Amino acid sequence: MAGSTTALAQEEAGTLHEQIVNKLRGVLLNGELADGARIPEALLCLRFGISRTPLREALKVLAAEGFVELRPNRGSIVAPIDPVEVAHLFEMKGAIEHMIGRLAAVRATGEDVARIEQAHGELALHPDPAAYTALNQEFHRALAAATHNPVLLQTYDNLQKRVLRLRFVVNENPQRVLESFGEHEGIMVAFRARARLDLAERLEEHNRLTGEAVRRALKGENA
Amino acid sequence: MAGSTTALAQEEAGTLHEQIVNKLRGVLLNGELADGARIPEALLCLRFGISRTPLREALKVLAAEGFVELRPNRGSIVAPIDPVEVAHLFEMKGAIEHMIGRLAAVRATGEDVARIEQAHGELALHPDPAAYTALNQEFHRALAAATHNPVLLQTYDNLQKRVLRLRFVVNENPQRVLESFGEHEGIMVAFRARARLDLAERLEEHNRLTGEAVRRALKGENA
DNA sequence: GGACGATTTTTTGCATTCAAAAATGATCCG
DNA sequence: CGGATCATTTTTGAATGCAAAAAATCGTCC
Numbered sequence: 131m132a133g134s135t136t137a138l139a140q141e142e143a144g145t146l147h148e149q150i151v152n153k154l155r156g157v158l159l160n161g162e163l164a165d166g167a168r169i170p171e172a173l174l175c176l177r178f179g180i181s182r183t184p185l186r187e188a189l190k191v192l193a194a195e196g197f198v199e200l201r202p203n204r205g206s207i208v209a210p211i212d213p214v215e216v217a218h219l220f221e222m223k224g225a226i227e228h229m230i231g232r233l234a235a236v237r238a239t240g241e242d243v244a245r246i247e248q249a250h251g252e253l254a255l256h257p258d259p260a261a262y263t264a265l266n267q268e269f270h271r272a273l274a275a276a277t278h279n280p281v282l283l284q285t286y287d288n289l290q291k292r293v294l295r296l297r298f299v300v301n302e303n304p305q306r307v308l309e310s311f312g313e314h315e316g317i318m319v320a321f322r323a324r325a326r327l328d329l330a331e332r333l334e335e336h337n338r339l340t341g342e343a344v345r346r347a348l349k350g351e352n353a
Numbered sequence: 354m355a356g357s358t359t360a361l362a363q364e365e366a367g368t369l370h371e372q373i374v375n376k377l378r379g380v381l382l383n384g385e386l387a388d389g390a391r392i393p394e395a396l397l398c399l400r401f402g403i404s405r406t407p408l409r410e411a412l413k414v415l416a417a418e419g420f421v422e423l424r425p426n427r428g429s430i431v432a433p434i435d436p437v438e439v440a441h442l443f444e445m446k447g448a449i450e451h452m453i454g455r456l457a458a459v460r461a462t463g464e465d466v467a468r469i470e471q472a473h474g475e476l477a478l479h480p481d482p483a484a485y486t487a488l489n490q491e492f493h494r495a496l497a498a499a500t501h502n503p504v505l506l507q508t509y510d511n512l513q514k515r516v517l518r519l520r521f522v523v524n525e526n527p528q529r530v531l532e533s534f535g536e537h538e539g540i541m542v543a544f545r546a547r548a549r550l551d552l553a554e555r556l557e558e559h560n561r562l563t564g565e566a567v568r569r570a571l572k573g574e575n576a
Numbered sequence: 577g578g579a580c581g582a583t584t585t586t587t588t589g590c591a592t593t594c595a596a597a598a599a600t601g602a603t604c605c606g
Numbered sequence: 607c608g609g610a611t612c613a614t615t616t617t618t619g620a621a622t623g624c625a626a627a628a629a630a631t632c633g634t635c636c
Contacts, residue, residue, distance in 0.1 A: 144425060145423065145425045145619075146619075146620070147413060147619090147620090170587090171587080171588080172586095172587080180620080180621090181620060181621045181622075182588095182620095182621085182622090183406065183619085183620055183621065183622090184619085184620065184621095186410065186588095186589085187409065187410050187413045188413075190370060190410045190411075190413060190414050191413050191414055191417045194414045194417050194418065195417065196507075200368065202367060202368045202588090202589090203587090203588060203589075203626085203627055203628065204587095204588085204627090204628070204629095205587070205588070205628090215503070215504065218502045218503060218504040218505065219504050221452075221456075221502055221504070221505065222452075222502060222504045222505045222508060224452070225448045225449055225451065225452035225505075226448055228448065228451075229444075229445075229447070229448035233444075279441045279444055279445060280438070280441060281438065281441040281442050281444070281445045281512075282441065282444065282445045282448070284419075285445060285508060285512075289504075289508075368589075369589075369590070370589090370590095393617095394617080394618080395616095395617080403590080403591090404590060404591045404592075405591085405592095405618090406589085406590055406591065406592090407589085407590065407591095409618095409619085425618090425619090426596085426597055426598065426617090426618060426619075427597090427598070427599095427617095427618085428598090428617070428618070577636105578635105578636090579634105579635090579636085580633105580634085580635080580636090581632105581633090581634085581635095582631105582632090582633085582634095583630105583631080583632080583633095584629105584630080584631070584632085585628105585629080585630070585631080586627105586628085586629070586630080587626105587627085587628070587629080588625105588626085588627070588628080589624105589625090589626085589627090590623105590624090590625090590626100591622105591623085591624080591625100592621105592622080592623070592624090593620105593621080593622070593623085594619105594620090594621080594622090595618105595619090595620090595621095596617105596618085596619080596620100597616105597617085597618070597619090598615105598616085598617075598618080599614105599615085599616070599617080600613105600614080600615070600616080601612105601613090601614075601615085602611105602612085602613075602614085603610105603611085603612080603613090604609105604610085604611080604612095605608105605609090605610080605611095606607105606608090606609085606610095
């Protein structure tokens with residue numbers, strides 16, 4: 131049960147820069163630094179109790195991941211959330227969800243099934259948006275993991291993390307949370323039946339609908 | 354004609370660490386450092402005429418991209434090519450190729466069409482494996498770009514670069530080069546007809562066949 | 577009163593430095 | 607002669623230092 135199951139765990143071992151990558155990503159995901167805000171190196175060094183060297187290494191990695199924007203000689207900023215990019219993120223994720231469905235239906239082991247069923251079950255017990263986000267992540271990540279394709283899982287994780295920054299705007303919406311759970315029910319039906327294409331299409335569609343909800347929410351915010 | 358069209362161009366502008374990321378990736382792609390070989394920081398610093406700081410920043414980024422393996426306190430090594438991972442890479446790329454087909458068929462502009470046609474045409478004139486690799490990259494990248502989805506393009510580029518390390522083992526095979534061109538012909542037919550699903554399936558299949566050729570070649574090498 | 581420009585301050589990018597860890601090699605003992 | 611132990615060298619990881627660039631501050635002039 132050593133800790134590599136949870137995607138967002140802030141591992142405490144390993145090299146310093148790696149820790150910082152995770153911690154800093156956590157900060158960004160929690161919205162502690164607003165979109166487009168400058169990232170004050172000195173401040174974060176103080177906060178994490180490290181020097182600038184590992185922090186800057188972490189910034190480069192996060193820039194490559196798309197969380198941070200590096201402006202030469204002008205400092206780093208939190209990558210602004212661009213509605214157009216959000217659409218592109220979900221579109222890309224759609225392709226992955228489709229493949230997750232096709233593969234997970236065939237490759238899921240007993241363990242995978244257990245994890246997926248459990249996440250789904252817990253989700254049913256927690257209709258409150260607060261718990262929902264984490265459990266929802268777990269559910270979908272368990273499905274992704276059931277493909278047993280690490281490359282896919284890594285790509286999925288990266289996109290998912292980028293999308294996660296938007297949860298504030300959409301998980302407040304209990305309407306959508308309910309709808310989403312309904313879609314999960316359908317997903318589980320297809321999964322239990324090991325119906326590859328059905329599962330693939332349901333996952334892709336679920337992703338599409340979530341994307342649209344996010345886009346609507348973003349539009350509302352910007353109004 | 355300023356240089357952001359070519360994916361693998363080693364841009365000369367920008368921050369130092371960025372240049373190094375590209376240069377070093379070039380070194381790795383060219384196979385100058387063998388799989389699993391240790392990456393001598395001091396040597397590369399000398400070669401690039403920089404200090405260790407930007408080099409190490411670049412290493413972190415390349416590690417995140419999957420080209421380099423960072424072993425805490427034990428130095429970095431060129432990420433070894435694992436046949437299983439290669440299979441996973443191609444599987445993942447399949448999902449993307451499928452989506453590229455679906456989107457490019459619909460979204461390709463006149464410019465896109467021109468670029469794609471040109472790459473395809475030049476490819477016909479250069480059946481020699483040497484020129485083939487670069488032109489083939491250009492052809493497929495032009496298709497990816499025709500989706501007009503930067504997130505997809507970036508993901509595609511990353512996977513493609515990782516796969517590119519394997520070109521030595523497969524592009525030597527003139528048999529496969531010819532087959533591949535035949536598949537390209539079919540792809541162009543579907544593309545010109547703007548047949549979404551046909552194009553998608555042809556691209557996915559082409560990717561699958563390339564993957565199998567690579568796997569076969571790898572097996573042969575390892576024998 | 578406000579805009580422009582010079583000067584100070586801060587921040588950034590990279591090189592250098594330093595401590596700790598690992599690799600290497602020499603010595604000693606069985 | 608082989609293997610284990612310990613000193614030496616090399617390499618790594620991170621902090622610090624320094625020059626250049628950008629931002630902020632302030633004074634001056636219109």
